[in-house]
Amino acid sequence: MSGAGQSVAPALTGYRLERGNAPAPVVAFANQKGGVGKTTTAVNASVFLARSGHRVLLVDMDPQGNATSSLGVDKDALTRSTYDLLTEQIPVEDTIVPQVRPGLDLIPAGPVLAGAEVELVGQTGRERKLEKSLAAALTSYDVILIDCPPSLGLLTVNALTAARSVVVPIQCEFLALEGLGQLIQTIDLVKQSLNPPLDVAGVLMTMYDARTRLSAHVVEEVRRYFPHRIFNAIVPRSVRLAEAPSYGQAIVEYDPASRGSDAYESFARELSARLRLPDPGSAPASTERSDS
Numbered sequence: 638m639s640g641a642g643q644s645v646a647p648a649l650t651g652y653r654l655e656r657g658n659a660p661a662p663v664v665a666f667a668n669q670k671g672g673v674g675k676t677t678t679a680v681n682a683s684v685f686l687a688r689s690g691h692r693v694l695l696v697d698m699d700p701q702g703n704a705t706s707s708l709g710v711d712k713d714a715l716t717r718s719t720y721d722l723l724t725e726q727i728p729v730e731d732t733i734v735p736q737v738r739p740g741l742d743l744i745p746a747g748p749v750l751a752g753a754e755v756e757l758v759g760q761t762g763r764e765r766k767l768e769k770s771l772a773a774a775l776t777s778y779d780v781i782l783i784d785c786p787p788s789l790g791l792l793t794v795n796a797l798t799a800a801r802s803v804v805v806p807i808q809c810e811f812l813a814l815e816g817l818g819q820l821i822q823t824i825d826l827v828k829q830s831l832n833p834p835l836d837v838a839g840v841l842m843t844m845y846d847a848r849t850r851l852s853a854h855v856v857e858e859v860r861r862y863f864p865h866r867i868f869n870a871i872v873p874r875s876v877r878l879a880e881a882p883s884y885g886q887a888i889v890e891y892d893p894a895s896r897g898s899d900a901y902e903s904f905a906r907e908l909s910a911r912l913r914l915p916d917p918g919s920a921p922a923s924t925e926r927s928d929s
């Protein structure tokens with residue numbers, strides 16, 4: 638990453654989870670299409686939910702480690718990560734980087750995670766490794782978010798098996814709907830064979846360009862495909878959103894007055910309502926807008 642901000646090596650010492658909550662809903666951000674905004678959405682939703690008072694765990698399930706580095710954690714200096722959770726089934730709290738932001742914990746990932754898919758082949762219960770590992774953390778959080786890689790392989794299947802809901806980010810681009818059938822088929826398969834309660838929480842339109850007719854057309858088309866599932870929040874194409882991760886910052890930290898920040902704040906509110914998260918009281922403040 639060409640980061641202008643600092644990356645910190647994660648501290649992983651004797652973290653102990655507090656328990657006692659109702660089990661947290663687990664949400665996977667999935668689309669096998671690359672570069673549609675899964676990570677940007679998972680990271681910014683996590684930060685907004687934490688700022689509004691929820692206790693949040695973000696799980697990076699992508700060997701690219703983009704969610705990890707987007708939050709300023711050095712993905713090349715990890716001592717423990719999702720890889721260890723999946724392959725060794727070590728206790729979940731031994732993999733957590735606590736308080737990457739107030740109220741937000743992270744299970745990071747780096748390139749080594751790519752090996753997990755190969756190592757797990759042939760193991761029984763390989764689709765349930767993440768679900769099993771996360772079970773011990775469910776009552777410690779209000780919500781758990783999982784950032785999936787751009788594939789429908791074992792890592793994504795593990796995420797879908799551990800999740801109660803899926804959010805599908807879709808880029809407002811030509812061929813946006815291509816491959817969506819395959820994603821829905823995978824979700825249905827996981828639902829039938831591994832995880833009956835799984836549902837699609839919604840579809841989030843990303844990188845919307847108000848100057849093009851194409852963006853509006855794609856939103857219309859997706860609305861026809863998922864009439865009740867599309868989130869009202871639509872994320873604009875914004876240079877600020879693309880810049881923020883290189884500073885290890887969420888958009889609300891990098892440019893809280895931007896339209897991208899407004900959009901992700903609205904999305905986080907809608908997601909919280911759809912998941913029926915308990916109202917933590919205070920809401921994050923966003924001031925006037927500045928970017929384009």
Ligand code: ATP
Pocket residue numbers: 670671672673674675676677678699701703785786787843844845872873874875876878879880882897
């Ligand atoms: P991958 O499939 O590789 O995991 P992804 O689906 O997680 O990708 P992101 O990494 O979130 O997608 O976004 C892809 C790229 O587009 C990143 O460089 C990101 O900073 C940028 N980006 C994301 N959302 C926006 C947006 N709304 N406007 C402009 N750029 C964006």
Ligand code: MG
Pocket residue numbers: 675676677699703704784785786
């Ligand atoms: Mg990603």
